[in-house]
Amino acid sequence: MTEHTLTVAGVAVDTRHWIGGRRVASAETFTDVSPIDGSVIGEISRGTALEAAAAVAAAKAAFPAWAATSRAERARILHAVADGVEKRIEELSIVETTDNGALLRSHRRGVMPRVAHNFRFFADWLLKLEHEDFETRGHTNHVSWDPAGPSVLITPWNAPLMLATWKVAPALAAGNTVVLKPAEWSPLTASLLADIAAEAGLPAGVLNVVQGYGSEVGDALTSHPDVRRISFTGSVPTARRIAESAAGNLTPLSLELGGKSPLLVFADADLDLAVDLAVEQYDNAGQVCLAATRFLVEESVAEEFTRRFVEKAATLTQGDPRHETTDIGPNIHPRQLEKIDAFVQRALAAGARAVIGGHRKDTQYYAPTLLTDVAQDSEIVQEEVFGPVLTLQTFSTEEEAVRLANDTRFGLAATLATADAERAERVTAQLVAGTVWVNCFFVRDLQAPFGGSRHSGVGREGGTWSFDFYCDVKNTVTAPNGWKNHG
Missing domain, CATH: 3.40.605.10 (Aldehyde Dehydrogenase; Chain A, domain 1)
Structure with a gap:
């Protein structure tokens, strides 16, 4: 040496x-x-x-x-x-x-x-x-x-x-x-x-x-x-x-x-699949540019979706990334952790509610967080956090879902959960995104265009x-x- x-x-x-x-x-x-x-x-x-x-x-x-x-x-x-x-x-x-x-x-x-x-x-x-x-x-x-x-x-x-x-x-x-x-x-x-x-x-x-x-x-x-x-x-x-x-x-x-990608969950979706896709957004402690950090859920299933999400998220293990059983590791740097927490605390002060998380666990780890009661024009909805912080909003019509999905300055990716093939075709055609996943997430092929x-x-x-x-x-x-x- x-x-x-x-x-x-x-x-x-x-x-x-x-x-x-x-x-x-x-x-x-x-x-x-x-x-x-x-x-x-x-x-x-x-x-x-x-x-x-x-x-x-x-x-x-x-x-x-x-x-x-x-x-x-x-x-x-x-x-x-x-x-x-x-x-x-x-x-x-x-x-x-x-x-x-x-x-x-x-x-x-x-x-x-x-x-x-x-x-x-x-x-x-x-x-x-x-x-x-x-x-x-x-x-x-x-x-x-x-x-x-x-x-x-x-x-x-x-x-x-x-x-x-x-x-x-x-x-x-x-x-x-x-x-x-x-x-x-x-x-x-x-x-x-x-x-x-x-x-x-x-x-x-x-x-x-x-x-x-x-x-x-x-x-x-x-x-x-x-x-x-x-x-x-x-x-x-x-x-x-x-x-x-x-x-x-x-x-x-x-x-x-950067990205501020949506996950659109329609009432006809397989909710177990939708919840699995949602929990997957905590991958790499939320430090994934493609992550669908904004959940847009049809009103009629929002309560049930949230209940199942909370149950599923509770099964995740956060800790030392070298351990085989760990699901969520640390955030990259104390400076990034401070940035994440500042986003969350400003959102909470503005009226958001933390369904889970909403706080640091220590100097390296941030608790997986889901925020509701957030306004479309709020910072937490519009700006990339790049941490394990997700938001949930509801919609009542397909048109409203598309409008909310496209209403940021970003357009990296989008994920869609629905059992209706025709709806999937209609909605994906209107989404502003370089990649759209339908009933799946993070399926990447090197021969496909990416950006x-x-x-x-x-x-x-x-x-x-x-x-x-x-x-x-x-x-x-x-x-x-x-x-x-x-x-």
């Missing part, structure tokens, strides 16, 4: 940046704290404009060779990265649980296998990426996807490695080089990913990892003139700052932002949409019979 290596639950993690195929330390560090118990994990290299410039320069230098690498070879290396992830699922799982507090059992069974799948999916999609040639007055049109160049990927803390690789995998598959800036509250698995990628044979400079604060290193990355694409997942205020930073260079952006409407984002990624973003899409038109015969 060296001064730049942490041991996290028995796993060695390098605390330095990964730039141009080597580890680079910064003069300053920032403190990484575990949300499980508030203990200090260690000191992490704190990037500045200096490290940002070095990372972009490394990505720029590596770009021509990586862009010229055949699709088959790029795909082979991405599959090798997936192999490396699968060999280290246990290590990645325990490090990420320590770092961001999400359930260890979820990391082992779902999240880390999905990380490997991200690489495999985009490697395979690359090999079949094509558009059928078409004719225009005898001329042949041929569509191709040209790598765009160095890409800056800025990722959140709620699902650090999965959401990072959701961006890294298609960017690399497209032939771009990458500078990854993980969230400062959960940087550790990004460092491990750099090791895995290097071991898989990814050339130096193709993937770079720079840690630190957005105001110190993020701005330097997003304003850099050599950056050709920026993809960001996070909050609306940060997205505005990134957009302003990128505007000077007209750098294309993909933004997946938000309104303040929930700009653009779509997934399948071919990812390559459309990370590439310069070119159309080549060739005249008929224009070739000389060189015999």
Whole structure:
């Protein structure tokens, strides 16, 4: 072990940046704290404009060779990265649980296998990426996807490695080089990913990892003139700052932002299913951008729905996310916990009623909360809390349900519970959302478009949409019979 290596639950993690195929330390560090118990994990290299410039320069230098690498070879290396992830699922799982507090059992069974799948999916999609040639007055049109160049990927803390690789995998598959800036509250698995990628044979400079604060290193990355694409997942205020930073260079952006998604429960719905869907919104301590945090329930079944919800929620176990029986872990940081509680206390002061919860459990955990008697124009209904806090309102008609569902500035997702197929078709057609789930939740396929409407984002990624973003899409038109015969 060296001064730049942490041991996290028995796993060695390098605390330095990964730039141009080597580890680079910064003069300053920032403190990484575990949300499980508030203990200090260690000191992490704190990037500045200096490290940002070095990372972009490394990505720029590596770009021509990586862009010229055949699709088959790029795909082979991405599959090798997936192999490396699968060999280290246990290590990645325990490090990420320590770092961001999400359930260890979820990391082992779902999240880390999905990380490997991200690489495999985009490697395979690359090999079949094509558009059928078409004719225009005898001329042949041929569509191709040209790598765009160095890409800056800025990722959140709620699902650090999965959401990072959701961006890294298609960017690399497209032939771009990458500078990854993980969230400062959960940087550790990004460092491990750099090791895995290097071991898989990814050339130096193709993937770079720079840690630190957005105001110190993020701005330097997003304003850099050599950056050709920026993809960001996070909050609306940060997205505005990134957009302003990128505007000077007209750098294309993909933004997946906040949500205030509704769960619409109609009287004809299977109430047991609806309650299961509702309780699922406490997943990851409510720190899920897609969560349906606003319950809209038809008046005639609202009382029964609420009774069953309270009973079901009472069976959840909140505590140490490393324990197999835990259902809800801690919130990421004391600052986030304070923000969550401030939202709830302001709502209670304004007349809301806490059916369950409504308070902190301690300095790391917030009690699962359901608030009723909330006005549509209230802060708690309109603004993203990003914690285990849900609201319940009622409606009497389908038209009212749609109106309430659409009456926020967001449009990331929506969930609908009904037994009427025609109603489902009518309602989903009117909902403003990038994803709508009918009688299910969180069913995600990488070939589907993903993104938000309104303040929930700009653009779509997934399948071919990812390559459309990370590439310069070119159309080549060739005249008929224009070739000389060189015999």
